[in-house]
Amino acid sequence: MKVLVAVKRVVDYNVKVRVKADNSGVDLANVKMSMNPFCEIAVEEAVRLKEKGVATEIVVVSIGPATAQEQLRTALALGADRAILVESAEELTSLAVAKLLKAVVDKEQPQLVILGKQAIDSDNNQTGQMLAALTGYGQGTFASKVEVSGDNVAVTREIDGGAQTVSLKLPAIVTTDLRLNEPRYASLPNIMKAKKKPLESVTPEALGVSTASTNKTVKVEAPAARSAGIKVKSVAELVEKLKNEAKVI
Amino acid sequence: MTILVIAEHDNKVLAPATLNTVAAAAKIGGDIHVLVAGQGAVAEAAAKIAGVSKVLNADNAAYAHQLPENVAPLVAELGAGYSHILAAATSNGKNILPRVAAQLDVDQISEIISVESADTFKRPIYAGNAIATVQSNASVKVITVRATGFDPVAAEGGSAAVEAVAAAHDAGTSSFVGEELAKSDRPELTAAKIVVSGGRGMQNGDNFKHLYALADKLGAAVGASRAAVDAGFVPNDMQVGQTGKIVAPQLYIAVGISGAIQHLAGMKDSKVIVAINKDEEAPIFQVADYGLVADLFEAVPELEKLV
Numbered sequence: 001m002k003v004l005v006a007v008k009r010v011v012d013y014n015v016k017v018r019v020k021a022d023n024s025g026v027d028l029a030n031v032k033m034s035m036n037p038f039c040e041i042a043v044e045e046a047v048r049l050k051e052k053g054v055a056t057e058i059v060v061v062s063i064g065p066a067t068a069q070e071q072l073r074t075a076l077a078l079g080a081d082r083a084i085l086v087e088s089a090e091e092l093t094s095l096a097v098a099k100l101l102k103a104v105v106d107k108e109q110p111q112l113v114i115l116g117k118q119a120i121d122s123d124n125n126q127t128g129q130m131l132a133a134l135t136g137y138g139q140g141t142f143a144s145k146v147e148v149s150g151d152n153v154a155v156t157r158e159i160d161g162g163a164q165t166v167s168l169k170l171p172a173i174v175t176t177d178l179r180l181n182e183p184r185y186a187s188l189p190n191i192m193k194a195k196k197k198p199l200e201s202v203t204p205e206a207l208g209v210s211t212a213s214t215n216k217t218v219k220v221e222a223p224a225a226r227s228a229g230i231k232v233k234s235v236a237e238l239v240e241k242l243k244n245e246a247k248v249i
Numbered sequence: 250m251t252i253l254v255i256a257e258h259d260n261k262v263l264a265p266a267t268l269n270t271v272a273a274a275a276k277i278g279g280d281i282h283v284l285v286a287g288q289g290a291v292a293e294a295a296a297k298i299a300g301v302s303k304v305l306n307a308d309n310a311a312y313a314h315q316l317p318e319n320v321a322p323l324v325a326e327l328g329a330g331y332s333h334i335l336a337a338a339t340s341n342g343k344n345i346l347p348r349v350a351a352q353l354d355v356d357q358i359s360e361i362i363s364v365e366s367a368d369t370f371k372r373p374i375y376a377g378n379a380i381a382t383v384q385s386n387a388s389v390k391v392i393t394v395r396a397t398g399f400d401p402v403a404a405e406g407g408s409a410a411v412e413a414v415a416a417a418h419d420a421g422t423s424s425f426v427g428e429e430l431a432k433s434d435r436p437e438l439t440a441a442k443i444v445v446s447g448g449r450g451m452q453n454g455d456n457f458k459h460l461y462a463l464a465d466k467l468g469a470a471v472g473a474s475r476a477a478v479d480a481g482f483v484p485n486d487m488q489v490g491q492t493g494k495i496v497a498p499q500l501y502i503a504v505g506i507s508g509a510i511q512h513l514a515g516m517k518d519s520k521v522i523v524a525i526n527k528d529e530e531a532p533i534f535q536v537a538d539y540g541l542v543a544d545l546f547e548a549v550p551e552l553e554k555l556v
Binding site: 178 | 259314316317318321339340341343344345347348349350351352354355356357358359360369373374375376377378379380381382383385387420421422423424425426427428429430431439443467475478479484485486491492494499500510511520521522523529534536537538539540542543548551552555556
């Protein structure tokens with residue numbers, strides 16, 4: 001079966017971002033970019049499905065600037081077979097991305113689409129669910145376990161009170177949670193080989209998708225800073241402060 | 250303007266996050282209707298929420314486990330006539346609402362922390378390191394609400410009319426297999442007034458007993474950092490952070506937690522933060538109101554005795 005994996009280029013998770021002085025957004029100039037951590041988990045799961053003989057082909061897709069090719073090459077080095085870049089310079093909303101992915105799904109006809117549960121930049125947690133709505137497929141969000149058997153996939157999901165398992169008819173959409181797997185590192189020979197794997201580039205216009213949005217970001221501000229705290233010397237002093245100064249116990 | 254709030258419940262009890270969501274709806278202004286989709290008797294509890302004028306009760310086996318493939322078409326169908334559709338940013342709300350938004354062909358706004366006007370909202374991005382003000386011109390504004398951003402409305406005092414909804418959507422693409430819920434007698438993490446959290450510094454799951462003892466004395470909930478969860482000390486649903494639960498209690502006590510960006514995203518709106526860590530360079534001290542550089546295995550039992 002064919003598996004489609006969506007990956008996003010985002011600011012590296014270790015970077016502490018800074019808001020631009022004009023409040024138009026965060027400053028991403030000269031900041032380290034990486035594959036979104038949840039997308040790494042999605043790629044890993046697809047590769048494991050291929051190693052188990054469940055998946056026959058892994059197609060990885062990214063929607064973003066030309067530089068997102070780096071993240072696609074990373075995914076190819078990890079084991080994806082070919083890549084598609086939907087090139088768009090502007091920042092797109094989750095709905096626009098879901099519509100573009102729907103166009104790719106229509107073309108590629110995968111049995112399983114794996115996405116991360118959220119991107120650590122927008123923190124939206126929407127794209128997988130929206131793609132499921134547009135395709136009419138079942139969705140297994142926040143997955144911590146994925147098992148394909150026949151025409152169904154059983155997905156164990158992390159929910160607020162514990163874990164829930166649902167069974168979905170294939171084709172289906174799965175979004176990954178942190179505990180689904182531990183992504184591997186790309187080896188140097190595989191990074192070299194990945195340079196020769198096919199990478200196709202298309203535009204939203206060529207896919208016939210409008211990326212117009214109903215949302216507009218008016219401004220982006222730094223969060224209110226916390227006032228500096230104090231270091232206490234003993235547990236007794238801590239308890240005294242909590243009781244009499246902060247009055248929280 | 251009429252606002253539809255999706256009730257958060259487990260078919261038996263109405264979850265407190267519903268009250269915070271209704272509070273956000275009240276800030277937007279207008280008539281507030283609540284949709285209860287499920288199989289059970291939560292509609293009456295929803296009718297008592299202060300400020301709610303109507304409860305739509307979709308009591309059907311198809312909605313029993315709130316599978317998004319079945320619930321989303323119902324919400325999209327009912328919600329098309331409303332100005333706003335709101336749900337709490339819980340695992341259910343996050344699962345269902347984007348599917349609704351896509352069906353209505355509008356962008357969703359996730360995890361708002363404040364209402365600026367009927368069409369403008371604030372929400373954190375980049376793990377809470379920036380706050381975006383977002384304006385929507387969608388005909389129906391589809392929004393999830395971060396519960397800690399809004400004080401809950403009263404659970405009693407309202408007397409809304411309950412109206413049965415006959416529509417039964419069963420997409421047939423998914424089915425419920427089973428669930429494993431963690432059992433706990435302590436207060437629920439996201440609603441607790443005091444939270445005691447442990448990290449990698451706890452060293453093993455057994456050592457969490459020190460935190461449980463302290464928590465029980467304080468009437469607190471117990472949370473954890475990702476490191477503690479990944480190491481298998483405690484279950485996943487105790488994780489506080491960008492990808493776990495977002496809490497904003499009166500008092501947050503971080504024990505043996507270094508304070509990575511992703512953890513801070515889940516607790517830095519707490520009123521008072523206490524850090525107990527033996528590494529005085531740990532980033533957690535930069536957000537802590539009170540920091541104690543000490544060995545947690547000495548400090549925590551002593552703290553338990555003194556409170």
